[in-house]
Amino acid sequence: MLPDKLIVSGDVSALHVSVREAIEWELMLRDGDVSPEQRAQFESWRLADPSHEAAWAVLQARLARFSALKNASGTAVRRAVDEPSHARRRLLKVGTGVAAGVLAGVGARELIKVFALDADxxxxxxxxxxxxxxxxxxxxxxxxxxxxxxxxxxxxxxxxxxxxxxxxxxxxxxxxxxxxxxxxxxxxxxxxxxxxxxxxxxxxxxxxxxxxxxxxxxxxxxxxxxxxxxxxxxxxxxxxxxxxxxFAWVSGTLIVLDRAVPDVVETLGRYFKGYIYFPSAATNRRVSGVFPLDDVEASLRQLAEGLGLTLNFYGKALAVAS
The missing domain is CATH 2.60.120.1440 (Jelly Rolls)
Structure with a gap:
């Protein structure tokens, strides 16, 4: 299991498989008629890879904001998910693009919006x-x-x-x-x-x-x-x-002045493509600095050292500051 205070990259491509699998499990569990064997398979899936648990945690945290999902069945969700992508986009774009819906399949449309899976x-x-x-x-x-x-x-x-x-x-x-x-x-x-x-x-x-x-x-x-x-x-x-x-980010440099640490970690996380953990004491602080985006590991180390922390990488999937 990953630590609670993970700051997760928002990239869907890097998490594509885990996100899709998390959604499939959500759909199956929503139907209610789940056998003990299926639930055991679900728990095994969550434990099989850190990306599975992280994708599931992010999905549940974000879906908690959408009350319309509470009563949407897995069948309705799946039917909406199976709609052609252009139809999903049409249903999602209301006003300035904020998803809203009143049909039985609203849960699926909100689910798709959470990860912007059908962005233009x-x-x-x-x-x-x-x-x-x-x-x-x-x-x-x-x-x-x-x-x-x-x-x-x-x-x-x-x-x-x-x-x-x-x-x-x-x-x-x-x-x-x-x-x-x-x-x-x-x-x-x-x-x-x-x-x-x-x-x-x-x-x-x-x-x-x-x-x-x-x-x-x-x-x-x-x-x-x-x-x-x-x-x-x-x-x-x-x-x-x-x-x-x-605007320096366009040329590959992140420049911040008196910026909250979560802002910097979130931005660097887009380029790291993995999961980044900083202790809560650090996330309450503010920093200034110049961080190269073409060497994000060096930038994460620079950020950690500026906060008096040590950063350890676990492959390309996890960075932990302590």
Whole structure:
């Protein structure tokens, strides 16, 4: 069994097999008619590999937020999972892309959304990936990034489900870019944006123009050129980094100033592709530093040493600081 305080990479590709197997077990157990032999097989599966237990724990923690799953049967879940991917995407994208549903199969659609398994664009590699959208907008995707692309007639909607993206300025004078995350919405007509969907908040850097940030609670801030912001459901606050600091990730460098340790560990975890453990005393601290993303093991060691800790690696699957 893995320790409780694991910070897990959000990459679906690296966990693809374990995640899919965890979902299959969830579907089977949900049906209720489970034999003692099947339950024993399930427990054996959980113990067979650390990635199994970690995938199961993450799945259960995230599904706990979705009350609609409580009464959804495994049959309904499986039927929705078996729908064509384009149909699932259509059901998932409501408004700014937040999944919602009222049918019996809502549980499955929420289940798919948890891991963004049907994202329109994704980057499962550790190297940044550049993509061109059909209207000429270019996106740079960081590691473990998944994006939905619902469309409106007058604007480009981008829904960042996980990871980090950088945009180029929108080329059309009559339209604008709108990026939605769990925490809120960012809009611009002429600025480049770096948007990082972290567990605790969304970090937004604005470069070459202005942008409007809106929280889910309705707070609105006009962000000026060169500024960096923390966007959460509760509030919007300016951060000490400059936009040049934050945009450095596109060139392979993570620069942070007075940043919470979980932010740094989560970001580096996307490039490590495994499981990272830091003790709770360390996760309550803040750090500043420059971390290369093309040598994530060295960066994790640098982070641990700066906190007065020793970091041990167990293959490519686990890093433990103590």
């Amino acid at each position: 664009i994704h980057n499962s590699n550790v190297a940044a990936k550049s993509v061109a959208l059909d209207d000429g907008v270019r996106l740079t995707l960081g590691a473990s990034t998944r994006v939905y692309l619902p469309r409106k007639q007058t604007q480009r909607d981008i829904v960042l489900a996980s990871g980090q993206i950088a945009t180029a300025a929108y080329p059309g004078a009559s339209g604008f870019v709108e990026i939605g995350t769990r925490d809120g919405v960012i809009q611009t007509r002429n600025a480049r944006l770096s948007v990082d969907a972290l567990h605790m908040h969304t970090v937004v850097a604005v470069q070459g123009g202005g942008a409007i940030l809106k929280s889910r609670k309705g707070e609105l801030v006009r962000a000026t050129n060169g500024t960096v912001w923390s966007l959460s459901m509760q509030r919007i606050e300016q951060m000490p980094e400059t936009s040049a600091d934050v």
